[in-house]
Amino acid sequence: MSKWEEQKFGDLYLIPSRNGLTRPSSVRGAGYKFINMGEIFAYNRIGNIETELVQLNEKEKKEMTLQKNDLLFARQSLVFTGAGKCSIMLDLEDVVSFESHIIRVRLNPEIANPMFYYYYFSLPYNSVKTIVQQCAQAGIRGSDLEKIKVPCPYIEIQNQIADILSAYDDLIEANNRRIELLEQVAQELYKEWFVRFRFPGYENAKFEDGIPEGWAIKRMNEFCYVTDGTHDTPKPVDVGVPLVTGRCISSGFVDFDAAYNISETDHIGIKKRSGLKSGDILFSNIGTVGNCCVVDYNREFSVKNVIIFKPETMRDTAYLYYWMTSSTMQEIFGTQTNGASQQFVGLTFMRRYKLLVPKDDILEAFAEKVSPIVEQKRLSHQKNLNLAAQRDMLLPRLMSGKLEV
Numbered sequence: 001m002s003k004w005e006e007q008k009f010g011d012l013y014l015i016p017s018r019n020g021l022t023r024p025s026s027v028r029g030a031g032y033k034f035i036n037m038g039e040i041f042a043y044n045r046i047g048n049i050e051t052e053l054v055q056l057n058e059k060e061k062k063e064m065t066l067q068k069n070d071l072l073f074a075r076q077s078l079v080f081t082g083a084g085k086c087s088i089m090l091d092l093e094d095v096v097s098f099e100s101h102i103i104r105v106r107l108n109p110e111i112a113n114p115m116f117y118y119y120y121f122s123l124p125y126n127s128v129k130t131i132v133q134q135c136a137q138a139g140i141r142g143s144d145l146e147k148i149k150v151p152c153p154y155i156e157i158q159n160q161i162a163d164i165l166s167a168y169d170d171l172i173e174a175n176n177r178r179i180e181l182l183e184q185v186a187q188e189l190y191k192e193w194f195v196r197f198r199f200p201g202y203e204n205a206k207f208e209d210g211i212p213e214g215w216a217i218k219r220m221n222e223f224c225y226v227t228d229g230t231h232d233t234p235k236p237v238d239v240g241v242p243l244v245t246g247r248c249i250s251s252g253f254v255d256f257d258a259a260y261n262i263s264e265t266d267h268i269g270i271k272k273r274s275g276l277k278s279g280d281i282l283f284s285n286i287g288t289v290g291n292c293c294v295v296d297y298n299r300e301f302s303v304k305n306v307i308i309f310k311p312e313t314m315r316d317t318a319y320l321y322y323w324m325t326s327s328t329m330q331e332i333f334g335t336q337t338n339g340a341s342q343q344f345v346g347l348t349f350m351r352r353y354k355l356l357v358p359k360d361d362i363l364e365a366f367a368e369k370v371s372p373i374v375e376q377k378r379l380s381h382q383k384n385l386n387l388a389a390q391r392d393m394l395l396p397r398l399m400s401g402k403l404e405v
Contacts, residue, residue, distance in 0.1 A: 003401050004153040009105075009127075010146025012112040017105045017142045019075070020098035021064055023054045031055040035066070035098040038288070040074045040087050041258060042247065044122070045169060047090040056097055066096045066104065069114035071121075073103040073128070076139040084128035084140045086121035088114060103142045111155060115162035120150060120399055151399065160405040161398045168391035175380045175387075179251055182380070183325075186373045189366070190322040199362055214359045221351040224320065225310040228285070228347050229274050229303030234266040241267035242301040246284025249291040249306070252325075253381050254282070262302060270302040279317045281309040283324060283350070289343040290333040292324045296378070307350055315360075318367040318374070323355060 010017075023034065034054040039046060056064070066072075066089050074085040089096075098104060107114050120126055131144040153161075193199040197212065206213040220226055234243060240261035248258040262270075276295050284291040286305040294317060311317045323329060336345045358366075397403035 004151040006149040007152045008146065009148050009150045012107050012117075012150070012152070013146065014106045014108040017103050017146060018064065019142060020100045020102045020104065021054070021056075021060065022100045028052045028054050032061075032065075033094050033096040035072065035096060035102065037074060037076075037099065037101050038247065040072055040085060040102060041077075042250065044087055045090050045118075045173075046072070046087050048093050051096075054097065056095070060097065061095060064097050066092065066098060067106065068092060069107070069109070071105040071107065071114055071118060072098060073105065073121075073140065073145065075101045075103055075141070083132045084121070084145075086118055086128070088118040103140075103145060105145070112152075113155060113158035113162050115166055116158035117150065119162065119165050119395060123396060123399060151401075153401070157405060164398065164405065165391055165395065168387050168394075172384045172387050175384050176251065179377050179380050182373050182377050183252065186322060186370050187326065189369060190326060193362070193366060194323075194356065194358065195326075195328075199358070200365055211356060212358070215362075216357045217354050218357050219351065220309075220353050220355060223355065223357055224312065224316060226307065226347065226351045227274060227310070228307045229305065230270045231304075233304070234262040234270075234302075236260045237263050240264060242299075243267075243270075244282070244301050244303050244306070246286055246288060246291060246305040249282055249284050249293050252293050252377065254293055254297065254301075256299075256301070259301070267300065267302045270304075271300075274303055274308055276301070276303070276308065277310070279311060279314050281311070281317060281321055281324065283307040283309065283345075285345040285347075285350075287343060289336065289345050290324070290330050292321060294321055307345070307347055309350075315363045315367040318370055319358070319363050320355075322370070 020035075028034065029052070031053045032055070033051045035046065035051060039049065039051060043049065068089055068091055070089045072087045072089065074083060077083040077085065107117065121128060127148040127150060128140060128145065131140050131148060133139055133141075197205075199205075199212075202212075211217070238261065240263050242256050242259035243262045244254055244256070244259045248255050278295055280295040282293050282295065282303060283306055285307045309320060311320055333345055334343065336343060336349065394403065398405065
């Protein structure tokens with residue numbers, strides 16, 4: 001692959017690799033942070049995020065916790081490309097452990113920069129792919145991982161390459177923080193108008209039964225059409241149309257890199273059911289419940305494990321999106337389950353759920369207020385897509401040694 005010397009990956013370890021802990025869902029809920037497979041696929045660089053909690057004994061706290069710069073590998077995945085997926089731990093403020101389907105690798109920092117190898121394993125065709133075993137699920141074993149050959153340039157070169165690529169991700173994370181702040185501004189406006197009832201002209205408004213005159217309580221399916229994505233599990237293909245699931249929705253956007261491709265035939269069948277259009281709202285309703293985004297993408301894709309809301313106007317879309325993402329509704333969604341451990345919000349529940357619907361002029365004014373905020377969020381997100389594209393263009397050239405540093 002490169003002019004650099006290659007070594008067995010295991011020769012770079014500081015300590016032997018470890019699989020994580022088994023903790024059934026029935027004993028989760030209190031204790032220390034616990035990284036699951038969901039976090040591995042949702043985050044590439046893992047910092048101080050919210051996770052499930054588990055109890056740890058003293059031996060486990062000593063041997064089965066994570067440190068800054070630990071590499072985490074997914075042992076299994078439903079698709080080939082997901083097996084061996086690598087994430088890296090950033091600064092940690094808490095004790096954090098990890099589950100049994102994850103392999104922890106701690107490198108010797110004197111000879112191996114963990115961030116360099118995190119980026120190496122981000123390449124679409126890195127050496128981990130040579131050890132993926134395809135059965136019911138694609139998977140890797142720690143004993144095979146330590147035997148793969150990896151490039152091993154001088155540590156100074158590793159450091160330089162890691163710094164160059166990290167600079168792009170640092171900018172992306174800064175933009176993500178900006179998006180979060182913009183979202184907070186819009187949510188505060190929503191609360192001011194529709195929770196505290198300090199909307200334009202509220203001083204002269206009359207109230208009936210606790211709500212402003214002219215406003216109404218409606219079922220969701222009276223406010224807009226509500227449907228959902230496919231209930232099937234289409235077969236993955238290498239080249240096709242993205243299938244977006246609930247886990248692909250984060251921070252108000254779709255992460256198409258987290259989707260997998262399905263055939264054009266399967267997509268056409270799903271499209272007949274869901275028929276996405278600009279202004280529709282996607283709502284994750286299984287597993288991680290309550291993540292939302294507005295459809296605003298000039299590309300075809302299908303959906304699974306999401307409820308689709310189809311407001312008639314962008315005015316209604318703006319109000320409904322911030323109603324769904326409000327802290328009150330997120331708490332309500334988080335309490336819904338399907339009778340098991342998995343969170344679930346059903347289609348019938350959402351169609352029948354009642355919401356407060358303001359008068360048209362208030363909805364228009366709110367949409368006008370939040371429109372610049374939505375646009376700034378979109379621009380920041382687009383900057384991130386551009387930065388990621390530039391980083392990904394540099395990545396193979398730096399990792400092959402073709403682009404010298």
